[in-house]
Amino acid sequence: MSQSGPQVADSPATGTPSRASSPTPPDPTAPSGFARVRGLIGGGGPAVALVVLIAFFSIATPNFFSVSNASSLLSQLSILLVISIGLTFVILLGSLDLSVEGVMASSSLVFVLLAANDRNDLSLGFVALIAGVLTGSLFGLLNGVLHVYLKVPSFMVTLGTGAIGVGLATVLFGGRAPRLMDDGLRGLGFGNVGIFPKLALIAILVLIVALLVQKFTRVGRYGYAIGGDEPVVRLSGVNVERYKVLSFVLAGTGSGIAGVMAAMQLGVGDVSIGAGFQFTAITAVVLGGTALVGGIGGVGKTLVGAAIITVLANGLILLGVNPYVQISVQGLVIVVAVVATGWSLRKRVRAIK
Amino acid sequence: MTTQTPTRPRAAVASGITVKDRVIAVFPLLVLIVLVLLVLTQQPNFLSIASVRGLLESMAPILLLAIGQTFVILTGGIDLSFAVVSSLSTVLLALWLPDMGVGALILVPILACLTGVLTGTVVAFAQIPSFIVSLGAMGLWTGVALTLSSASTIRISAGYDVIGWVTDMRIGGLPVSALIAILLAIIISVAIRVLSRGRALHTMGLAENALLMSGNPTRAYRILAFALCGLFSGLAGVVLASSQYSGGPSLGDTLMLPAIAAVVIGGNAITGGVGGPLKTLVGALIIVVLRVGLNAIGIDPAYEQIIYGAVIIGAVVLTIDRSRLGIVK
Amino acid sequence: MTDTVLEVRNLRKEFRGVVALDDISFELRRHEVVGLIGENGAGKSTLLKVLSGIYKPDGGEILREGKKVTFRTAAESAAAGIGMVHQEQSLVTSISVAENIFLGVEGAGVAAGVYRWGTLRKLAQDQLDKIGSPISPKTRVEHLTFAERQMVELAKALSVEERADSEPVIVLDEPTSVLEGDELEVLFDQIDRLRKFASIVFVSHRLDEVLRVSDRVYVFKDGQCVAVRDRSEVDVDELHRLMVGRESTAEFYHEAKQTAVIGEPVLMEVSNLGKTKAFEDVNFTLRAGEVVGITGVLGSGREELSRVLFGAEGFDQGSITLGGKTVGLRSPVEAVRAGIGYIPAERRIEGIAQGLSVQENIFLADPSTVSAGPFLKPRAAAAAADEWIRKLKIKTPNRGTNISNLSGGNQQKAVLAKWLTSPKLKVLILDHPTRGLDVGAKEDVYGFIRELCARGIGVILLADTLEETIALSHTILVMRDGRVQQTFDAHPGNKPRPVDLVEGMV
Incomplete structure (x- = not known):
């Protein structure tokens, strides 16, 4: 009988086989450490671009290549990286999460209002931190359930839940930003260890956990498979719904951690604490080489993408370029990256909404 | 040698309209009436001229944005850049009105229309989902608006007369901006009915492949939908600039959610093919009455965002046509 | 242990009132290779989808090793030891060979939720070793050729053995359609190895291959099983006669209404038409009131040809003239403007506008x-x-x-x-116009085709069956591997036999 819809007919990943007849790719020796890293971050274009950018700004501006700027670069990279890592799991499915800013706002306020603060008498310490992160996980769960079980496109669901997140934060906010008074909690993310910003240490920890999840768990592995060819995975008896929802939970958790990190950094909980991150994070993921059609990419690649964006932003400011131009450039980058990956799949008769 | 079993043809159902369709068609109107009645119990003078005037004034830009979005949603796509385009339009008006006068009033909506043409062309020719392309466009035009305005609000002093009438003029005590928007909704509805290709955008949403394989220029239809969305976003920009006496790089951004909410709660299916500007008009009325109503029963405006979010998800859940979705991403 | 590993009794399946499987009974014995043949729409794929748990039957029963079973999902079918090699390849290209072989059933490859890559690859290697494939389990499937992917599919199908109590049943659905020459030989060698420990259902449209590997052959037609033959008692011609079935009933096809078209004006002329990787050097003319039938198996290039003629796909060689004027046909819009119409095989997606x-x-x-x-x-x-x-x-x-x-x-x-x-209509392309229709509706469609011809419209026909092609056409092009192999004149009184066409097709 006929296929249920045109989407099924052109599974994006099923291209023409690339190598004509090489039964086994040459793989006699264990890969070297360098090769492993290349495999992880994808090698090729984005990594080269990052190196070129760093070299360019080091020459073009006197202040770029310095310990203090490296430290501030790492600090700027940290929060973006954590968000982008979470987002990667959802984009690997071919879905999208547009609730980042709302979730960050809510989790930052939940965190600050449960920790010692200047608004109420609560001082729950680590419980506050965990509650802040879990706020993000819960939003992720809500996103996943609404998207997967009610079959609403993910961008639509997350547009709605993002608004709910902003609304919830606005209600908690109550007109004035509550300040985080727990110095112990704040100290977890504020300041440096040596030249290393503490936020960067948190981000590295998140990165390692995410890499392990991606490589060694079902949610990580099935994400690639579902993004590549969902009907086949379903036919294999995999509970596709469960793993899709879990991917959204991972993304929500990422935004939750990011909200808490931002609150530690700024010392307040704020409705607009995530402003601008949504867009930059999607750009970072796409720029790193994770395709919006799903199935291709990974957390390691996102590290490179987020680093490129951060270096570019920092370097251009040092060069005196109008920072707003960067938002336009990011918009173009998203479209160009998607056009480039999708160009060869075009057909005369194809319905794309 | 073989005997084909005679099969009885499936009894055709009496009509294509299901009970669900009927409920969805009437439901928004019922919601609107119930809302108005509820607000009346709190504010007996809610339907006075002054109150209705205020209501319609706040509705005008939302309705214009929502009508524009309706064209795209009918085709089964979405334009996430539409509110940002209206913001950019206010900036351009503020910059150009002093020198160009009426020329700016004509040029800005045309440019807004061209932003839609650009988005639509990329979607149609590169065959990329519209929410991604328009997300990119949203970033692009945000950056442009911020750069041109240096990220600040620009007051319109010289040349305000050219757009001032949009806010000041009244017909029968009602604001001309809202009346024009409502008139446009009615004109488009009539056009959909009387033109031989009037339902082309609906058919795009229902059966794009069949439309193309019948020799219809589907790419052109798609670009048209985005172009109209851009044009109406530009008109919304004119209304906003007029009512705020200024242009600002994020002046229209906050209208994105209410406008999308208006489209979907009016009963336009996000999967495309079902709906029209009159449904959107009902949706826009629901949104503004809801806003006044919440105020009337003493709910903090802080909850507004939560309600928009819930309304969008709820309306989409109710109206989405799951039978026509393959894999949902 | 019984000697019948898989049996199907009185199976029935309908789609929207059209019978796809009508009282099918079928038996697979231990270590046997059974061939399954039939034209498009005969019910082969439907039977396979019932066996693999994708379709739920409307009647009848399935017995596995003598016990009654029901498969609600593909996973349940696999758990019963039935492994499928699908016609459309069913590997996820974005993950590795090892992950594909055990997708959803990793077993010892995932312990306590953590992937043991060494174990998973070792288990996959065992499956690949069974068929003697040198493919590395670490390779991502997108880097494999189609033939290599077919081997991985086979390894995946064989892995059901590890999880079921009984010996595996392997179903090969058109496994040879993407293979050539040496690759075919490799597959046949594998089938010979497999039959030592597995029972096999082999579905193919290449009758010579079916005869070569099968012990018995089931012939399907119109949703029924019309014959079962041992290999020793049939040849290709006999199989084909069984498959095409009933003697052509001239009345059913309104043959009396077919008129000669000699000397009518030429509507469309196709010269040296070619499309990379699809077909090349296609030449024919279409006259007013003529039906040109194009026949060929899947992959012969006829589907692509019909879509090129409607502008739904592009061509890169040759030319098409319509009423003496060269047309570019860059899109269906241009085709319709030039007076070409198209009735697509995918009726519900490309034919009707659902909801209108x-x-x-x-x-x-x-x-x-x-x-x-x-x-x-x-x-x-x-x-x-x-x-x-x-x-x-x-x-x-x-x-x-x-x-x-x-x-x-x-x-x-x-x-x-x-x-x-449309008053402009000059040429109508019919792509499987009777697919999925019941007998009455088919007859009506045949009648309309005759009337189109009487109006002077030229028809290009891609029919479901050879019978249809022969009865309705004035001229028949037989395509194979992207080329027109033979052209038959099929005017009334001069009709070729189905066997004549088959020679050019396979």
Whole structure:
């Protein structure tokens, strides 16, 4: 009988086989450490671009290549990286999460209002931190359930839940930003260890956990498979719904951690604490080489993408370029990256909404 | 040698309209009436001229944005850049009105229309989902608006007369901006009915492949939908600039959610093919009455965002046509 | 242990009132290779999908090793030891060979939720070793050739053995359609190895291959099993005669209404037409009132040819002239403007506009006859729609009914009406116009094709069966591997036999 819809007919990943007849790719020796890293971050274009950018700004501006700027670069990279890592799991499915800013706002306020603060008498310490992160996980769960079980496109669901997140934060906010008074909690993310910003240490920890999840768990592995060819995975008896929802939970958790990190950094909980991150994070993921059609990419690649964006932003400011131009450039980058990956799949008769 | 079993043809159902369709068609109107009645119990003078005037004034830009979005949603796509385009339009008006006068009033909506043409062309020719392309466009035009305005609000002093009438003029005590928007909704509805290709955008949403394989220029239809969305976003920009006496790089951004909410709660299916500007008009009325109503029963405006979010998800859940979705991403 | 590993009794399956499987009984014995043949729509794929748990049967039962079983999902079928190698390849290209082989059933490869890559690859290697494949389990599938992917599919199908108590049943659905030469030999060697420990169902349209590997052959036709033969008692010709079945009934196809088209003006001329990787050097002319039938197996290039002729795909060599003028056919829009119509095989996606009324569907291609300028003349449109519904005997409550609610045959008539309303129509391409229709609707469609010819319209026909092609066409092109192998004159009284066409097809 006929296929249920045109989407099924052109599974994006099923291209023409690339190598004509090489039964086994040459793989006699264990890969070297360098090769492993290349495999992880994808090698090729984005990594080269990052190196070129760093070299360019080091020459073009006197202040770029310095310990203090490296430290501030790492600090700027940290929060973006954590968000982008979470987002990667959802984009690997071919879905999208547009609730980042709302979730960050809510989790930052939940965190600050449960920790010692200047608004109420609560001082729950680590419980506050965990509650802040879990706020993000819960939003992720809500996103996943609404998207997967009610079959609403993910961008639509997350547009709605993002608004709910902003609304919830606005209600908690109550007109004035509550300040985080727990110095112990704040100290977890504020300041440096040596030249290393503490936020960067948190981000590295998140990165390692995410890499392990991606490589060694079902949610990580099935994400690639579902993004590549969902009907086949379903036919294999995999509970596709469960793993899709879990991917959204991972993304929500990422935004939750990011909200808490931002609150530690700024010392307040704020409705607009995530402003601008949504867009930059999607750009970072796409720029790193994770395709919006799903199935291709990974957390390691996102590290490179987020680093490129951060270096570019920092370097251009040092060069005196109008920072707003960067938002336009990011918009173009998203479209160009998607056009480039999708160009060869075009057909005369194809319905794309 | 073989005997084909005679099969009885499936009894055709009496009509294509299901009970669900009927409920969805009437439901928004019922919601609107119930809302108005509820607000009346709190504010007996809610339907006075002054109150209705205020209501319609706040509705005008939302309705214009929502009508524009309706064209795209009918085709089964979405334009996430539409509110940002209206913001950019206010900036351009503020910059150009002093020198160009009426020329700016004509040029800005045309440019807004061209932003839609650009988005639509990329979607149609590169065959990329519209929410991604328009997300990119949203970033692009945000950056442009911020750069041109240096990220600040620009007051319109010289040349305000050219757009001032949009806010000041009244017909029968009602604001001309809202009346024009409502008139446009009615004109488009009539056009959909009387033109031989009037339902082309609906058919795009229902059966794009069949439309193309019948020799219809589907790419052109798609670009048209985005172009109209851009044009109406530009008109919304004119209304906003007029009512705020200024242009600002994020002046229209906050209208994105209410406008999308208006489209979907009016009963336009996000999967495309079902709906029209009159449904959107009902949706826009629901949104503004809801806003006044919440105020009337003493709910903090802080909850507004939560309600928009819930309304969008709820309306989409109710109206989405799951039978026509393959894999949902 | 019984000697029958898999049995199907009185299986029945309907789709929207059309019978796909009618009282099918089928038996697979231990270590046996059974061939399954039949034309498109004979019911082979439906049977396989029932066996693999994708379709739920409407009647009858399935027995595995003598025990009654029901498969609600593909996973349940696999758990019972039935491994499928699908016609459309069913590997996820974005993950590794090892992950594909054990997708969803990793077993010891995932312990306590953590992937043990060493174990998983070792387990996959065991499966690959079974068929002697040198493919590395670490390779991502997107880097494999089609033939290599076929081997991985086989390894995946064989892995069901590890999880079931019984010996595996391996179902190969058209496994040879993407293979060539040496690759074919490799597959046949594998089948010989497999039969030592597995039982095999082999589905193919290449009859010589079926005869070569099968012990017995089941012949399907119109959803029924019409013959079972041992290999020793049949040859290719006999199998083909069984498959095509009934003697052509001239009345069924309205053959009396077929008229000669010698000397009629040429409508369309196709010269040296070629499309990379699809077909090349295609030449033919289409005269007013002529039916040119194009036949060939999957992959022969005829599907692509028909879509190129409607502008739905591009061509890169040769030319097409219409009424003496060269046309570029860069899109369906240009094709329709030039007077070409198309009735697609994918009726529900490309034919009807689901959700629109019957009337709107009838005027989808060309509303000009019921318009004044850009405006619709509502009364004229309604009257014209009613007239078409009456003329084509479209069974519908009224013209405003949503076309999705009509039966397949009536939908197809509305699609036909869509083209008949256009005064510009010169050439109509029919891509499997009777697919999925019941007998009555088929006969109606044949009648309309005769009437089209009488109106002087040229028809290009890709039929479901050889019988249809022979009965309806004036000229028949037989395609294989992207080339026209033979051209037959099929005027009344001069019809070729199905066997004559088959020679050029395989």
